[in-house]
Every structure is written in C-alpha cells, then in structure tokens.
Amino acid sequence: MSAINPQLENNVAAKNESNLNTNNNSSSIFPTCCGIFCRTSKKQSATVRTTNAWSNTKEETKIEEEKEAKAMNVIEKVMSSSSSTNNSPKEENVITSEPKKQQNGEINKIKENDTNITTNEEELIFRKEDDWTEEEISRWCPNDYEKNLVKLTWSDDFDFLYELGTDIYTYIFDHTPQAKLLFVKIHRHGDKWKESADFRTQALKFVQTISYAAKNIYHMEECLQNRLYEIGEIHVKYASRGFKIEYWNIFLDAMENALTKHIASTPKLTAQERADATRVWRQLAHYIIVHMKRGYLAKEAQNKK
Numbered sequence: 001m002s003a004i005n006p007q008l009e010n011n012v013a014a015k016n017e018s019n020l021n022t023n024n025n026s027s028s029i030f031p032t033c034c035g036i037f038c039r040t041s042k043k044q045s046a047t048v049r050t051t052n053a054w055s056n057t058k059e060e061t062k063i064e065e066e067k068e069a070k071a072m073n074v075i076e077k078v079m080s081s082s083s084s085t086n087n088s089p090k091e092e093n094v095i096t097s098e099p100k101k102q103q104n105g106e107i108n109k110i111k112e113n114d115t116n117i118t119t120n121e122e123e124l125i126f127r128k129e130d131d132w133t134e135e136e137i138s139r140w141c142p143n144d145y146e147k148n149l150v151k152l153t154w155s156d157d158f159d160f161l162y163e164l165g166t167d168i169y170t171y172i173f174d175h176t177p178q179a180k181l182l183f184v185k186i187h188r189h190g191d192k193w194k195e196s197a198d199f200r201t202q203a204l205k206f207v208q209t210i211s212y213a214a215k216n217i218y219h220m221e222e223c224l225q226n227r228l229y230e231i232g233e234i235h236v237k238y239a240s241r242g243f244k245i246e247y248w249n250i251f252l253d254a255m256e257n258a259l260t261k262h263i264a265s266t267p268k269l270t271a272q273e274r275a276d277a278t279r280v281w282r283q284l285a286h287y288i289i290v291h292m293k294r295g296y297l298a299k300e301a302q303n304k305k
Contacts, residue, residue, distance in 0.1 A: 132283070132286060134290050134293075137283065137286040137287055137290050138287070138290050138291065138294075140220075140283055140286075140287050141220070142217065142280060142283070142284075145276075146276075146280045146283075147217050147218060149273065149276055149277040149280050150214055150217050150277075150280060150281070150284065151214070151217070152268070152269075152277070153262070153263055153266055153269070153277050153281070154211070154214040156211060160262075161204060161207045161208075161211065162200065162203060162204060162207075164207050164210075164258055164259075164262060165200075165202075165203025165204050165205075165206050165207040166194070166199075166200075166203050167254075167257070167258035167261060167262075168203070168206055168207070168251075168254045168255060168257075168258045169199065169202065169203050169206065169254070170194065171253070171254035171257050171258065172250055172251065172254045173193070175250060175253070175254075176247070176250050178242065179247060179250065180193065181241060181242050182238055182241050182242060182243055182247075183198075183202055184241075185198035185202075186198050186199050186202060209228075209231060209288065210255070210285075210288065212224070212227060213228070213284060213287070213288050214284075217284070220287075224291075225291050228287075228288055228291035228292045228295065229291050229292070229294060229295035229298075230295060231292050231295065232291065232292035232293055232294060232295025232296040232297075232298075232299070233295040233296065233298065233299040235292070235295075235296050236296055236299040236300050236303065239300070245293075245296070245297070248289050248292065248293045248296070249289075251289060252285055252286065252289045255285040255288070255289075256281075256282050256285050259278070259281040259282070259285065260278050260281075260282075263277045263278050263281065264278075
C-alpha cells in the first residue's frame with residue numbers, strides 16, 4: 001500500500017523469534033490498622049484482675065469492680081464502633097492508567113445520563129452505534145483519551161508489525177481468494193504463499209500505512225488525510241489486474257478483525273479500556289479506508305475524462 005521502510009525490509013528474512021514479555025504491574029494493597037483499643041482495654045482488664053487478687057477489703061474490691069466494669073464498657077464501645085465500621089461499604093483507592101473520559105469528537109458523544117456499564121466484553125466491543133457513515137468518519141476527530149488509547153496499543157516492534165500484517169492478508173485471501181491475483185509475486189507461490197518472502201514484504205507494506213496513521217493521530221487534517229488520499233490514487237493502476245472498488249471493504253474488514261484480535265490479547269488494559277480501544281481502532285480503520293477510497297475514486301474519474 002505504501003513504500004516499505006528499508007529497515008523493516010531488511011528484517012523480513014531474519015524475523016525475530018523472541019518476544020518481549022510485558023510484566024504486569026501488581027497493585028498495591030494498603031493494610032489497615034485495628035485492634036489498638038482492644039489491646040489497651042485487655043491490658044486494663046488484666047491490671048484490674050491482678051489488683052483484685054491483692055485487695056483485702058470489700059471496699060477496695062468494690063472500687064476495683066467498678067473500674068473493671070468501666071473498662072469493659074470501653075471495650076464494648078470500641079468493639080461496637082469497630083464492627084459498625086467493618087460493616088459499612090469500603091471505598092477502594094484504585095490507581096488506574098485510564099484517563100478521565102472526555103467528550104468524544106463529532107461522532108462519538110458520551111451519553112451523560114447513561115450510568116449502566118456493561119461488563120460483557122463482546123457487548124462492549126460490538127455495538128450497533130459504532131456504525132458510521134463515510135461522511136461522518138471522514139470528519140472524525142478523536143479526543144485525547146482516544147488518541148492515548150491508540151498510542152498505548154500500538155507498537156513498531158518488527159514481530160508485532162509482521163504478525164498484524166500476516167493476519168490482515170490472511171483474512172483477505174481467505175475471504176476473497178481472487179484478491180491474490182492482484183499480487184503476482186505472492187500468487188506464484190501457490191499454496192505456500194504465506195511462507196514466501198514476497199508475502200512478508202507485502203504484509204509489512206500494509207501495516208506501514210496503519211503505523212503512519214497511528215503516529216499522525218495528532219495531525220490528521222494536516223498530513224494524514226493527504227497521504228491516505230495519495231495512496232488511494234496509486235491503487236488505480238491495479239484496476240488492470242482486477243482491483244475492484246469492493247475490495248476496500250475487504251481491506252477494512254481485515255483490519256478490524258486483526259486489530260480486534262490484537263487488542264483482545266493486550267494484558268495491560270482493563271475490560272472497558274479494551275472495549276474503548278477496539279472502538280477507536282475501528283474508527284481509525286474506517287478513516288484510513290474512506291480517505292484512500294476517495295483518492296482512488298477521484299483518480300479513476302480523472303482517468304476516464
């Protein structure tokens with residue numbers, strides 16, 4: 001889809017076999033202190049009992065009994081107060097990496113009165129309201145929270161890029177076998193196309209476009225739109241090989257499928273962050289395809305004049 005980075009191309013033949021393991025940050029637990037008053041009261045009670053043993057008069061015994069009664073009173077009050085505190089709901093101080101949600105761009109507007117949070121991840125990820133028109137998505141402007149999710153879930157690691165590109169093209173070729181005819185070098189390998197260096201090269205070319213979009217998420221109107229438009233124009237030359245306008249939708253489905261799988265396997269995210277990240281990446285995938293498609297159609301119309 002775009003010219004491959006020379007550094008990535010050099011890495012194609014020598015794909016790294018080791019993956020970096022991401023260590024999960026363990027949460028801190030702050031212990032609570034209790035029983036101080038109880039221990040103090042027990043000491044007082046013990047002192048009272050010891051004194052009673054040494055008392056020789058009824059008056060002294062009576063005084064000490066009164067003291068013991070008072071001490072037991074203190075114990076009962078403390079225990080009652082402690083029990084009441086333990087039974088009351090506790091507020092947990094949880095540190096999370098999730099930023100405070102801001103109002104989304106033109107398309108995604110958070111419902112202020114919607115307090116029901118679904119815990120089923122599939123329901124969170126695949127929502128009906130996540131379907132957008134091309135006009136809406138072409139003007140999409142992600143907020144800071146959404147931009148941060150893109151940054152958090154993207155990587156320029158060679159293995160990650162290769163695996164993502166492989167998933168995308170595997171989906172395309174499995175669902176649209178005739179699309180392999182567009183890639184002569186890949187098609188010539190027959191059933192072993194996935195093991196070929198030509199396939200690995202093409203897989204990396206595709207994800208470089210996604211990588212460019214992720215890196216320019218803060219500069220969408222300034223440079224991203226134009227670059228995607230130009231890539232779309234370039235694809236007109238593949239029409240002679242059988243490229244059809246419908247293939248853009250196949251590319252979109254493949255991107256959504258691969259990115260959803262990637263985010264689902266990201267351990268650092270909470271269920272809600274994972275759902276939000278999936279939605280944001282779906283929007284970015286739509287954004288990429290819409291602007292490439294516009295470039296393609298404009299160039300095609302120009303060539304017909």
